Amino acid sequence: EAxxxxxxRYLVIGTGKKITxxxxxxxxxxxxxxxxxxxxxxxxxxxxxxxxxSTEKGDLSSESTVSRIRTEHFPLTLESARPSHTSQYLCASxxxxxxxxxxxxxxxxxxxxx
Amino acid sequence: xxxxxxxxxxxxxxxxxxxxxxxTYTATGYPSLFWYVQYPGEGLQLLLKATKADDKGSNKGxxxxxRKETTSFHxxxxxxxxxxxxxxxxxxxxxNNAGNMLTFGGGTRLMVKP
Numbered sequence: 001e002a003x004x005x006x007x008x009r010y011l012v013i014g015t016g017k018k019i020t021x022x023x024x025x026x027x028x029x030x031x032x033x034x035x036x037x038x039x040x041x042x043x044x045x046x047x048x049x050x051x052x053x054s055t056e057k058g059d060l061s062s063e064s065t066v067s068r069i070r071t072e073h074f075p076l077t078l079e080s081a082r083p084s085h086t087s088q089y090l091c092a093s094x095x096x097x098x099x100x101x102x103x104x105x106x107x108x109x110x111x112x113x114x
Numbered sequence: 115x116x117x118x119x120x121x122x123x124x125x126x127x128x129x130x131x132x133x134x135x136x137x138t139y140t141a142t143g144y145p146s147l148f149w150y151v152q153y154p155g156e157g158l159q160l161l162l163k164a165t166k167a168d169d170k171g172s173n174k175g176x177x178x179x180x181r182k183e184t185t186s187f188h189x190x191x192x193x194x195x196x197x198x199x200x201x202x203x204x205x206x207x208x209x210n211n212a213g214n215m216l217t218f219g220g221g222t223r224l225m226v227k228p
Contacts, residue, residue, distance in 0.1 A: 006157075033215065041201055041221035043158075048215060058215070090157050102148065103216060105157030 003027055006091050006106035013081055014114055021076045021109045023091030030095070032074040033103065036060060037088040049074060081113045116141045120204050120219035127194055127226050135189040135222045137178075137204035145206040147171075147180055147187040148216065152201040161189075161202070194226045 004025040013019055025032070034047040045058030049068040063085070064078050074093075078085055088110045092103040121136040139145065146165045150158040162171030167182035176191045187204060204219040 004157075041223070043203065043218040043221075045215055092157075102160040102163060103158075105150075105159070107155070107157045 004091060004093055004104050004106040006089075006109050008109060009107065010110050010112075012112045012114065015080075015082055017081050017113075019078050019081055019111070021089055021091075021111070023074045023076070023106060024072050025074075025093045025104070026072060027093065027095065027104065028071060029093035029104070030071065031093060032068065033092045033094075034058070034064075034066060034074070034076050035090040035092065036062065037090055037108070039087075043090070047076065081111075083113045086111060086113050116145070116206060116208055116217045118204050118206055118217055118219035120202075120222050122220070123201075123223040125222060125224045127224070129196055129226055129228050130193045131226075133189070133191040133194045133198075133224065135202055135204075135224070137187045137189065137219060139185050139187065139204075139206050141185075141206055141208050141217075143209035144182070145208050147178070148205040148207070149176070149178055149187070149189050150203040150205060150218075152203065152221070154200070158203060194224070196226045196228055199224055199226045 007022045030051040032049045035043045036046050044060035046062040047066040049055050088108050090108045091106045094103045117140045119138050148163045149161040151161045152158045162173040164171040164180035170179045178187050178189045201221045201223050203221045205216040
């Protein structure tokens with residue numbers, strides 16, 4: 001069982017609000033990722049990190065930002081939420097550099113912007 | 115670029131039926147291949163993987179064989195249960211991918227009826 005936690009599980013907020021989605025892992029993994037899952041289930045990588053002070057944008061352009069000040073913590077922030085940001089956000093981590101290592105996922109945050 | 119194509123769902127089966135979910139990929143070299151499963155309200159969990167051609171990954175009665183000649187990694191199970199109802203994702207990690215970032219297929223929803 002992977003130890004990666006996301007909070008909140010569900011969030012409903014109004015347009016224009018600033019929000020932060022939390023993601024923490026207790027496995028000491030260097031690599032962490034944020035995926036956006038649209039209602040059609042497809043997953044898109046929006047941010048990733050190789051370690052502390054490392055952040056990169058993923059394949060899908062996103063207005064969100066991330067930070068990696070501590071190994072175990074990889075929060076995602078939206079400065080001004082819009083209805084187009086409504087989606088499920090999944091955080092993941094992996095260890096080491098070997099290509100075949102699996103990703104460990106959190107249970108996700110389902111965000112609804114009204 | 116890299117891509118993964120899965121059969122569209124939903125796939126609806128009766129309990130104890132045989133399951134096949136097709137997955138084909140496009141990538142250079144020898145990627146690692148994965149099947150992940152997402153149960154309702156949860157994140158993704160690794161189901162099985164294969165890291166080189168002709169490898170067979172297996173777990174919980176599910177199997178998939180890495181076929182380089184047909185660029186495929188089809189998921190099979192001989193006798194499905196109601197508890198197998200979930201969304202299944204095929205994914206690849208390119209052989210030159212030091213960041214271990216996955217490219218996912220669009221997901222296939224499986225519904226098993228008693």
